[in-house]
Amino acid sequence: MTDKPTPEETPTERLLREALNARASLVTAQSLRQDTPPSRRLRRLRPVLTVTVPLLGLAAAVAIGVVRIDGDQVAKRDDTPPAATLTATPSPSVSPSPSPSPSATTSDSPEAPAATAGTPYTFQKVGLEIPDGWRIAESKDTLRLCLMSPGAPAGATYNQCQPYGVEIAAYDTEVLPNVTWPSEANLDSASGWSHQPFCALWDNPYAPTELGAVRRVGAPQRSVQQINGRTASMTKWQVDCSGKQFTARMWGFHKEQVFVVASGLKAEYEDGLTTILNSLDVSRRGDVLGTGKAGDIKVQFGEPTSTTVDGTETVAFQVTWTNVGQTSYSHVEPVVAGQHDEQEFATPTGPVEERIPTGTLERKDGSSWTALPLRMGTGMDYAGLGRSAAFSLAPGKSRTVTYRMKLTTKDHMASLNMVGQAFLDTSGGSYTKIGDVASYVPIHPHS
Structure with a gap:
């Protein structure tokens, strides 16, 4: 049966209708059998449609939903490069x-x-x-x-x-x-x-x-x-x-x-x-x-507070030890002391002279205070003074200890250079440092 063109039908519409009819006539009961691949005759007709009427073949395919799924997949895939990138x-x-x-x-x-x-x-x-x-x-x-x-x-x-x-x-x-x-x-x-x-x-x-x-x-x-x-x-x-x-x-x-x-x-x-x-x-x-294990423990001084009573100034401050390495330490000895190198301080009369600061340093252990040397000695004996306050420190963990200094007016200092350090077990006489920082503790100058 051949459909007759309607009066309103354009030549393009007529060609499209005829192409669709030709395509539909190929569908038979034989071609619809299960597990049967398309015939060679069907394959030979494909180039005829695409070459003879390429635009019409594409239009027909869209009209009957042949390429709709593939088209959606392409539209959703982002193949465009980033705009100018970073x-x-x-x-x-x-x-x-x-x-x-x-x-x-x-x-x-x-x-x-x-x-x-x-x-x-x-x-x-x-x-x-x-x-x-x-x-x-x-x-x-x-x-x-x-x-x-x-x-x-x-x-x-x-x-x-x-x-x-x-x-x-x-x-x-x-x-x-x-x-x-x-x-x-x-x-x-x-x-x-x-x-x-x-x-x-x-x-x-x-x-x-x-x-x-x-x-x-x-x-x-x-x-x-x-x-x-x-x-x-x-x-x-x-x-x-x-x-x-x-x-x-x-x-x-x-x-x-x-x-x-x-x-x-x-x-x-x-x-x-x-x-x-x-x-x-x-x-x-x-x-x-290049600090090696000596950089595993970060030592940090907190902000000090100061009070003065009867010419004696008490400066309290906290020091925190933080394990920033990848090793878990079962025994860390905390050490705080004034630096052993001699400092220069101004005297009341004006000249500058080398002076060893006097006074005391104490560490708070629980509810009591433990007396410590205010200054380092020339050797390493001072390092063992943290043995009684040793603690374990896993990676990412911290421990904070409170200290206080008492200085008299004769010291005439604006600050005291300090060090905070961390050592492994020093009981055997060896001093393996795993943390070190130089800092200073500000002191109100005395007249």
Whole structure:
């Protein structure tokens, strides 16, 4: 039976109708039998349809749903490359992550387009992920990286990382305290945020010109966190800038010398900050300072408090020992003492002379105080004084001990240089150091 064209039928519609009819006539009971492959006659007809009327054959296929499933699969697969991917300042020490995922490229532009969600990136052997909508604004010295949040102003550069982004620094050598930002000296100090100082206020970031315009509110909050199998110290400060406040936070990996800073970051970008922190992989950094086991225990001095009664000043402070290594220690001996090298102090009459400070040092053991030498001797005998206060320390765990010093007015000192150390069992006469830090305890100068 041949259908007659209707008066409204166009030549194209007629050809399409005839093609469909020809196709339908091939379907017989024989061809519908189960487990029977298509006949050769059917295969010979395919090129006739595609070559003679290619557009009409395609239209017919769509009309009867032949390629709909495959078409949907293609539409759902994302084969397009990321738009320009990440960009960074060229540097031999900053490289894309070796991953089949889209990796970073280099560019001289200070701006970079937003990264896709979870984009892997490698910086100074630190692996991390760039959250969706964040971008890289890299420092020229190659030791610092800024991950700029989606809310950063257009064109914001590394110098504006605070408060608009998250700053990461990684060092291969020991950096000078109070010179390099961010560093462990900033992390461990009572007010490391004021090293700049800078008011990281989201709506109006600025460097104040008035002395004392930036001040800490309350005591710093410290904690120890485990991130991808590595121990990180974290300090949080609340900061006031002429009546307006922001929160400053810093994380630090002691042996790996990696530091992360977020100051004044808006709460709506906390998820991005969490993504960055949780993705941090510093395992390839290793022991960059070459401290070996001597760097397994991080020693940190807390902020001292001072009272003066009848010309005698009592300075109390806490020292914390944290296991940042991978070894569990069953016996750690804590040691605190004044440094044995001779110091120079100003006398009331003006000349500078070498003076050995007098006074006492005590350690709080339970509810009692144990007397200790205020200064180191020239040998190692002082190290054994921590034996009675020894404790176990698993990876990521901390122990805090309270000390106090009593100094008289004749010492005329503004501060006393101290050391905090950790030793393995010294009962056999050997002194294996597994932690060491030099610090100072400020003392009110006496007249």
